[in-house]
Amino acid sequence: MRKSLFFMALWAGLCSINAQVGNVGINTPNATSTLTINGSFAATYKTVSTSGTVGANDYYIAYNGTGTGTLTLPAAINGTGNFAGRTYHFKNTGTGDLYIATANASETIDNQNGAGVTQFYIPSGYYAYLVSKGTITGTTWELVLFSSSNSMPSVNQAYLFSTAQQNAFKQNCTATTGPSWDKTEIKYNQGMQINTGNVLDLSSGRFKAPTDGFYMIYGSAQFDNSEVSGQPSFDWCVLYLVKNFVTTPNNQLVQNFHVDPGMFAAGIVSAVVHLNKDETVSMAAAAKLKNNPGTQYQVTATSIYGYKIAN
Template sequence: MKINQLLGTLTGILLTTSLSVAQVKMGANPGTIGASSNLEVEAAASGTATTGNKFIVNKVTGQVTIQDGTQGTGKVFTSDGNGAGNWAFPTAGVNLYNADGILTGNRTVTLGGKSLLFTDSQAGGPFMGLQNTSTSNLAYSAFGLRNDVGGTYFFLNSSTRTGDGGPNTTTLRNDAGGLRLLSSGSNGISIAGGTGAVTINAATTIQDGTQGAGKVFTSDANGTGSWVAPAAPAVASVYAFAATTTTTPRQSVPQSGGGTTAYEMTYQASNINTANAFVPATGRFTAPSSGFYVLYASTQFDNGLVAGQPNFLAAGLTIDKNRGLGSAARLAQTFYFPNALIVSATASTIVYLNAGDYISATVGAQVSSGSTFQVVSSSFYGYKIAN
């Protein structure tokens, strides 16, 4: 019986092939083949009964059709463990766009010069985040950018991590070089790679609750800064001095040719002498340390009690350094040619002094008669302002 069936099938193949060149039919209904088929293999349920299940190759397009009773729109041909295939709907897999999932390994996406852009038109705005829920003291969430020599990382520590600033600290770190935070244009903050030097190229505002007009930003011993009112330097560090100004006694001074100054004024006492660097009896102040000093001297040329009351034809007041030494120098001077009985004079300067330099105020005058003149109500003071 099986031999007869086989002969019948071969006869069907041969007949079909001879009647329609390039058409081959195998299996059930060997004498019947679709007009558009090159090859058909048709299944039989039992005997000569057919099921309509076929394997077809289209002679025009080469398209393969498998009809086994499981076919349907949207299905995929899937094999079982033995290699037997049928049509089935694809198993629902994880879709990034509508379901959560778990990476089973590291993944790399090569952009190939293309851009990847996420957009959103919702009023609430888009959100893209990285979350690490571990409470390990080594845990953090990070986002990185890398080039050929290193990387920049933006990361947030876990609530227990002690490194990189401590728990819950956000850090932006560039292992490849410097950092810049800029607004449009070039204004902003730059941090140099290696040295960490900070450059701020913009107006800077620090509001920590201590700010106020006229304050300066000052650090404590730990480097923590706050705004404080500028403190006046300690009196002992500015070496302030001031001679006591009195109307008596008058100092009688020999006149000098042309009114040039030749006499160092002396004083009865001092009312400020923080470093005991001023000696009233000599009229000299000796700088305790090097730095910049403010100096002021004044006097009144007054011949009202001089015999004959001669007028002042010339009068001068100067502030001198190291008078009588080779390093002597005139720091400030005022000269008058008043032809008057009384003349007031002042002189002031800011000067750098080396430690040990001494300062004095000197006077000189030329009078209309006699050989002496008098000064009264003289003052002399100074203090250090900077190193």
């Protein structure tokens, strides 16, 4: 009989909480909000090391994997079961790459950078906080906060790269002879190299963005015709940084232009650019020779370096 009375009382208490009208207080008689807690608060803390699906009972997930992992958010629900306002916290505590992805292509994450993305990248040491908007298509999730617990991203997070050609190596380039300027990508098959994640293709000279974000790129080169037959002077020469290199259209980010510099000219270029994953930046040169029918000029002491500065 006592057990029956106990369970009846417990059930009545649960029902009264479910049907409570007004403010509810825990450990306080004076509830000043819909729910007021005078004490600590705890929610689920979970550690994972591989890809998986984020569940309804998850709250804070720490990813400690050493390889690439993807955590997939739950699919939106229309009507009964809609979980508008549900929050998730993620931190990459491992050394691998972590991606947070939506359940399908019709759902995106509002990251305040365009129409929304179906996934975003969390580097090691970074944290992200998301909330469900309750919508079932379009931007169904909102990225509230994205931050780092590190005061400065480490080298492997910044994708630092650097390479330099020495004076002993001179690259032959095709000079402009007609109305259309000929651009030549500069390659780096000699010199000291820092190449985090192999982001710089030394054979083509192209930096390829490993993730979406903003990148700082610097480049320099010496135009030098001292070893070209006849030692021709330059009518003009120009150094570029080019996004997604092609001859046409002219996707130049910045240029350094010299008119009638003689046989030698130095160029320095730099730019901050947003790149989507796998987009490229190259340093390139163009030049026209003065009073000389030749079609060849040379660049030397070329270098390029850069790093990721923000998502």
